[in-house]
Amino acid sequence: MTPTRPIALLRSLCLLAVAGAALSACGASNDEDTANGGSADDAAATDSDFSRDQMRIVGSSTVYPFAAYVAEELGATTDFRTPVVESTGSGGGFKLFCAGLAEDTPDITNASRQMKPSELQMCQDNGVEDITQIIVGADGIVVGQKKENADLDLTREQLTLAVAAQVPEDGELVDNPYDRWNEINSSLPDREIMIYGPPTSSGTRDAFEELVMAHATENMDGYDEAYTTIRQDGQYVPSGENDNLIVQKLAQNDSAVGIFGYSFLEENRNKIKAATIGGVEPERALISSGEYPVSRSLFFYVKNDHIDKVPGMDEYVTLFLSDAMASDRGMLKSLGLVSLPPEELEAMRKHWDERERVTEQSLSKDG
DSSP: OOOSSSHHHHHHHHHHHHHHHHHHHHHHHHHHHTTTTTOHHHHHHHSSSSOOOOEEEOOOOOTTTHHHHHHHHHOOOOOOOOOOOOOOOOHHHHHHHTHHHHHHHHSSSEEEEEHHHHHHHHHHHHHOOOEEEEEEEEEEEEEETTTSSSOOOOOOHHHHHHSSSSEEEEEEEOOOOOOBBBHHHHTSSSOOEEEOOTTTOOOHHHHHHHHIIIIITTTSSTTTSOOBOOOOOOSSEEEESSHHHHHHHHHHHOOOOOEHHHHHHHHHTTTTTEOOETTTTOOOHHHHHHHHEEEEEEEEEEEGTTTTTTTHHHHHHHTTTHHHHTTTTGGGGGGBOOOHHHHHHHHHHHHHTOOOOOOOHHHHHHH
């Protein structure tokens, strides 16, 4: 099943980006007004009497295409305004989301990894206590390269030695000396190590550090504990929150590999292909089962205090979790979403209906 409005979606994404910039500017203006004499009573009044009628969604670049499609569909099929969706990265999204309950703060934040206890504490410190966590699907972190390149198979240990700031040598950690893949292992190609990857604000980077680097270094000689510091000598290039830019760079560079979510591989198979990790392809079924070694869940978080103040929030979440969107037969599959098993998707709907609140204990349990 394929999306019925691809042209409308592209047009809507452009409009959403413009609207997002405008809304951000409005937020900055509101902050200035408060700093220049706005009272606490004014802020409280804003909390209880919102003037905006358009949802604001921020967060993960990986979840962005799915959220943007659902937003466009909500605007096209209901009387609600199309929500503004901004790609700020998971970490950046949590900072915006957790800033408070005021009108200029986001209603929902997307994340390609689970909220950290420290981020929950930040929310609570700013009065954002009633939050519902939604797991909407699964994703695989892909190591991609130009389609015409020879096939590439990497282990998590080899990937770590390529990106780590320090690596073991003669019983101690030294600055990473590796410039070419075959210096790590003679079975790897004689190619420059050039990795376009996510920045520090990205949930994809957090997940890569945990699922690849921490996993590898906990099992490698020479590291006393999990090590996740990425090199900054030019071999790893942070490439912003727009994964499409990484895809474009790979299509133009025979040597480079890129790190991004599975959906961007699905959308660009005419240009790029994926390396196997430990011999396993990043395929939908293998990501869903967890057999692909670098698989993760995708989330979004809802600020429940805004539900009665911003029209369409309940309807947006309900639409996102519907069979028409999030199931294995849904529209989002064609964009690369790996759907939850039917029973888990139904459990998420119940989770939302009951507005289950995030706690530090639930984060540990659901992570």
